[in-house]
Amino acid sequence: MRIVGLTGGIASGKSTVSNLFKSSGIPVVDADVVARNVLKKGSGGWKRVVGAFGEEILLPSREVDRPKLGQMVFSSDSKRQLLNKLMAPYISTGIFWEILKQWAKGAKVIVVDIPLLFEAKMDKWTKPIVVVWVSEETQLKRLMERDGLSEEDARNRIMAQMSLDSKRSKADVVIDNNGGLDELNHQFNMVLSEIRRPLTWTEFWRSRQGAFSVLGSVVLGVLVCKRL
Ligand SMILES: CC(C)(COP(=O)(O)OP(=O)(O)OC[C@H]1O[C@@H](n2cnc3c(N)ncnc32)[C@H](O)[C@@H]1O)[C@@H](O)C(=O)NCCC(=O)NCCS
Numbered sequence: 001m002r003i004v005g006l007t008g009g010i011a012s013g014k015s016t017v018s019n020l021f022k023s024s025g026i027p028v029v030d031a032d033v034v035a036r037n038v039l040k041k042g043s044g045g046w047k048r049v050v051g052a053f054g055e056e057i058l059l060p061s062r063e064v065d066r067p068k069l070g071q072m073v074f075s076s077d078s079k080r081q082l083l084n085k086l087m088a089p090y091i092s093t094g095i096f097w098e099i100l101k102q103w104a105k106g107a108k109v110i111v112v113d114i115p116l117l118f119e120a121k122m123d124k125w126t127k128p129i130v131v132v133w134v135s136e137e138t139q140l141k142r143l144m145e146r147d148g149l150s151e152e153d154a155r156n157r158i159m160a161q162m163s164l165d166s167k168r169s170k171a172d173v174v175i176d177n178n179g180g181l182d183e184l185n186h187q188f189n190m191v192l193s194e195i196r197r198p199l200t201w202t203e204f205w206r207s208r209q210g211a212f213s214v215l216g217s218v219v220l221g222v223l224v225c226k227r228l
């Protein structure tokens, strides 16, 4: 199985690119969705986070007040590091299960959309790594517009991540998303053909088909040996 890493910065366009992959029939594991499930009321992650940050981060429904928690962690490095530490094991386990589900379904190529792929050192599990890059100016503008944030809040969120230029330097494939959606589509089609190229042998052995081939060969080998 080929596990493509999709990353970038906040509001650089990862979800937009993820949706293009999904429309092309490629399954996507979304780390933000996994992280949201980790914070659902009553879950193990919720208990740890509420234990550390206190009940003031809860809404009357006892769900986490995400904008409030966001405000706290994106304006304090130590609080953000604490949240990352508490949630990381749940998020990585959640991502692992989602990948396993796709493996069991027989997917040959999957995309994992992880905003903090490099920061969380998960990059070694994915190949190739696609970085959706935009200039700081575009990033700030799109983030403020999409989330209705002040410039200060938007800058705090951008500063909480590794710079997009550093991420670009670690990428196997870069999508420059400064232009419009037509331009993005054009680049995406090139990335898609790269990602759909035949699996390498290593990728094949990692797929469900590869594992069954190994199992089949072993069973056949044993049966042949028994007859000798
Ligand atoms: C702080 C929280 C509650 C804010 O929730 P909110 O709904 O406002 O934002 P959302 O979850 O949609 O995240 C939006 C974007 O913020 C960025 N971001 C989220 N968490 C972090 C973080 N800890 N450090 C840096 N950037 C982050 C990502 O680019 C993400 O795509 C939430 O982001 C969270 O639980 N973060 C910790 C979990 C995490 O690390 N998520 C990233 C997945 S790898």
Ligand SMILES: Nc1ncnc2c1ncn2[C@@H]1O[C@H](COP(=O)(O)OP(=O)(O)OP(=O)(O)O)[C@@H](O)[C@H]1O
Binding pocket: 008, 009, 010, 011, 012, 013, 014, 015, 016, 017, 032, 115, 142, 143, 146, 177, 178, 179, 180, 181, 184
């Ligand atoms: N090429 C583009 N032209 C114009 N707007 C775009 C383009 N690509 C993305 N956008 C817009 O920019 C905003 C951010 O994009 P998107 O939500 O895909 O980013 P993201 O990287 O997934 O963000 P996050 O890290 O917060 O999940 C959205 O409002 C989206 O519609």
